[in-house]
Amino acid sequence: MEVFASPKPEESQEEDKQEKQEEGGAREGWQPGEVAPPSSSQDPEPEVADSLKEERESAPEPLSRDGTPPQSPGSGERASGAPSADAAVSPAPSEPSSEGPQLRPGPQGLTSPITPEQDSHAISVAGEPHPSCSEQVPYEREATLHLTGSEESSSYLSQQPQHLPQDLNQNINPPEEQADADSFHHDESNSNSDLNQLELGLTQKGAPEPAAPSKLEIAAQNAKAYLLKKSSKSGLNLYDHFCEILTRILDQRPENVVDIIENISQDVKKAHFNKKLDTLQDEHEVPLAYELAEKQKALFLQGNLEGDQEQEDEILTDTQPIHTCRFWGKILGLEMNYIVAEVEFREGEDEEEIEEEDNIEESEADEDEEDELPKSSYKSPQVIPKEENRTGANKYTYFVCNEPGRPWVRLPSVTPAQIVIARNIKKYFTGRLDAPIMSYPPFPGNESNYLRAQIARISAGTHISPLGFYHFGEEGEEEEEVEGGQDNYEKNPDFEGIQVTELVESLSNWVHHVQHILPQGRCNWFNPIQKNEVGEEEEEEEEVEDEEVEEKREESDNIEQETGPPLLTPISEDLEIQNIPPWTAQLSSNLIPQYAIAFLRSNLWLGAYVFSDGKKFENLYIGWGHKYSPDNYTPPLPPLVQPEYPRRIEIMEMDDPTVDEEQAFQVAQEKALFESEKIEETEEEDDDDEDEDD
């Protein structure tokens, strides 16, 4: 900075002021002193951008200074400084001629596309990234300035405020935008015009100049010092940066350099920082993607698809004895998503689990008997046992995985209690199966249970099929049958398919084929009043419509039987949600109706879709896993505070007496005491009297 505190010739100062003020100030803190008559001597290059050209022409003209020799010598100095990366603040002014040749071989290529007519000297000089010089340079400069971002420029700025008589407004909050290149061009050309001795032979002039006057030398030194000044933020300096850009350009010789000059500059900058880090980053980030891709490729190579299954299911089917497997859908979570597969095991495969659970229940019963503490008379509502596997809500088993390629995890069966509570809470899935669910009422289980419960509800609510696709099995239809009558459905071999348009038009063409879950949480009603069995036996529930059974149960009056719509009811009977029909049906495409597919969307469970082309159909769910309600969710209130003990005459709760009452009571007591004393006294007196009398 101090370098710049050089003598300031008056006239140039004024002119500078004029120019700078005209165009908003030059960005480079060129001291007016160093400013030499500008590009008036320069002819704008035809190839140079028009805007710049105009600037040059307009700017220099008012200022036209005459008599100043072209600035080649001065620039020659600098040019020599550049390639040698001379860090010296004030390079000794050397003969331009001697330095010229050094430069010639270097930057020649650069300037060729831009100014073909320049002679060697000019070229060498022009190659130098000098701000004042050739019009090319302003380009690069601007580009660099643009891309430098505010930091570098501001650092330049901040370091030179005191040197600028004018304010350097605008400038460098730059825009990396071409749109503002114009303003820069302005500035550039100004500064260019301002700096006489910094004129480089952009122009065809190129005639070697005589020895530069000392003023020029000083100015040149100042300019170079300025260029060499490091940015406080990035440790770069403009000088070196320009050198690197030019080097790269000349090495690569790309087409249309002037158009991509900004990118080049940016790349050079990036290369500074990323050199050492690149390899590390690449290795770390990319392999993860590759790993997954590898796994998935292995899956792809294996087997065939079946309907809607994804390829990953292949692996699944191999490891487990599976009867049928179906892609159920995808549930979105906060951190990770779940891909769900619905699986039906072959007969007899799951018995092991049941036995284990029975054992657990037995052991619990034993413990209760050993308990000697006074048992509270409070009987918690009997735990409703879960339905057996392969019946009701546990008809299918579900496997989930987070991403294709990851291992499948089996979800535990769902218990009715979980379903009941899942109805009352609304929580997002995080994507980790072992995450706890913090909610009120407290959910028994962690995320895997909640997930399973939601899957069960969604399946029960939205799995539908075209009418007639399934029909009841032939056996076991009588109503006296306790259970199973409505569980079984079979594919109807006589199903012929329904027209797609009909499927769309009327909702009665679709029926539920999954049992509805009762409010109790099961599909088949369980009567909890049977006190004898503690959860081991499963009461086989009476048919919903079976009146005989109801008669038997009239004794247990508190609990009413819960009913639900029987299997295979058409969805047209689904309840509406506040006047919104529960399903929306559409054709998949309006343009080609003959190939279109009927497509239903559930409005109750957002994300449940069913589609069919008449013969085949499929259910799918992709969504967050929550039910829709137009009203807000209100968490259930905690239950009322229970009384500690029942109200009876002996034990009565009363408020504690207040102080006043206590005092009043005391007074009353004293009074009573006093009076009783009196009475005693009188009695004594009487006695005495009597005694005396005697």
Place this chain on the structure above:
Amino acid sequence: MDSESLLLSLELASGSGQGLSPDRRASLLTSLLLVKRDYRYERVLFWGRILGLVADYYIAQGLGEDQLGERKSLYSLNCMEWSLLPPATEEMAAQTAVVKGRFMGDPSHEYEHIEMQRMTEGDRTYEDEVVIQIKEESRLVSVIDQIDKAVAIIPRGALFKTPFGPVHVNRTFEGLTLADSKKLSSYFHFVEPVELKNKSLLEKADLDPSLDFMDSLEHDIPKGSWSIQMERGNALVVLRSLLWPGLTFYHAPRTKNHGYIYVGTGEKNIDLPFML
């Protein structure tokens, strides 16, 4: 998402389960191009799709030179014919705040809202029930506006601000790095900043005024209302909003691809605090 990269963008955003059938995509491609020509927009974005009960609205937005400037919204029922929507006003927002429930799918549908208003007649004041008709179109407009203000996002560096004011697309934006793409602070709301001015000077010192001129997602309330996920093993980062479920933002790190799309019912998720 940009109409120019529509197909690719739809692929990338399909992880949320929202897609378009092939014929819709084809019709979108052609019709959006026509819209761009007719209305002379700089960029046309396919904003998304609002699911109604009877039909769906397809929404597109056109932007002028200034990316943060006025945005014109258009809607269509069949992806072919687009109609311009009026700009959103505050009254509309206030009015439509009372309407709950799904969109019907019919733009001329009117919601009836019964309000008690005090009317004065002569000397006495009484409350009278006034039935206010709210058109579905205005509800559509205000919902689009709300969603834009709340959850339209853009990665840091994709836009930059010139000193003159207008905001431009940054042609040198190469995408976020992987480390950056997992942080909420690298994404901004694509809207005029509201909280930026409230930041302390210390924080502002680190900001780059040409790039950081919008609110970042870090300070969104409630915390955790965004879900960030990497899909395809770090090849794609997807942000989903939990406040407006259905809004998906995708970005492929180290590339220029980014965009957001809303496919949903157009209702805010007011239960969010309970669900986190």
